[in-house]
Amino acid sequence: MYKMTNFSNEVQTIERDLLSMGDEVLHQMEQLNDVFFAPNKDANGLIQQDEMVDKYDRQIHTSILHLISLQQPLPEELKTLTTMMRMARELERIGDQIVNVAELKIELDVNDLRPYVSDSFVGGYKEMLDLSTDMLTQTLEGMKDKSHQSVKKVEHQDEDVDALFFSLQQQIIYDMKETPEQIEKLAPLFLAIRYVERMADHVVNINRRLSENHELDRS
Template sequence: MGVRQEFEGELDQLKKRIITMATKAEKSLLLAIQALTEQNIDLATHVIDSDRAINDLDEEISEAAIWLIAKQQPVATDLRKIISTIRIANDLERIGDQAVNIAVATMQIGSRPLYKPLEDIPLMSEKVLKMLTGSLEAYKTDNTILAKKVADDDNEIDELYEALVQELLTTIAKSPELTEQITQLAFVCRYLERVADHITNISEHTLFTVKGKHVDLNQ
């Protein structure tokens, strides 16, 4: 096997690790929302305990990427791929952290009846998870058009976040005894909004890899 072939094989392994990490982060977020809607404390605990695997992958990817740079001294195009891999891993790790934050909020709410059936937050999470799927597909296929579309979808998440928080604040004003629960639900909305920002970052990293310049999509 030639040097170039070996290098491309190692790049491919990095990409596969990213996909594995993304799958874990996606599952963690999905389970965190399920734990919230079902008020399932055991499931929330599982989400928190599972975060170590995501953190470990982040460290493994960073170490492998840095070693690859040191060993191969890659040219500009390849270097961009490696740098983007490190950045995407970091954003995925932060998405995992937000899933943990949602699980913690679920535990804070506990088994007390929710002030109303949760519909808006699960809807918001579905849109966020769809963004994550799109951003990863863009990354895997170097699809800059899809990467930009995913980033555009973040505007809808921002609007949903603002509307939900406004509704929650109005509820507190009417029912101050619900303040603790409403505050935790507002935090969950914020965590989902942050996940969407990290997904937008992943799209930015894909554009950087393909085009060689940084584009700020978080606007």
């Protein structure tokens, strides 16, 4: 009985670390909204914050492997631990995409890109980020509540993110044609929107794993 209680406590500790990791990633995503369009936005700060995400990822993986080595889990427990490990890796990849966007801003060496792009792009980019951020917010709420009610809504939102991604690609092409002298500044934005689109994909993957784990708990 003691061993089982200890095992359960360790799992709860890992779950708390996973939620803390998710909250840290969410905080960083929220800061991306103005990274290209706000004077003096500190992109370097975002890169430094990723160290905390990586630290959580290492800690969660180490804790899970240590727990498995100490006590052989039941099949459903092993499934839960594996799911948490994979969810942590998805969050870590979102953190990597955030770093990629921040590094683009630094490489562009432009304080504010707003003078070089259309208002349509600015609005679409922010909407794309807002949707992706809301997707992660709902996912973290589902993790806290141990529910999977957000899965369908998140997947629908991901479709909206994809639609914005393709629309913004066309907008960049249009802006390039209108201001060919700014191609060097506009071209990296193709990568920026791709990174945001990938963030949303990782959130969808977390939701699907959350749903799978919930179905396992019910069986």
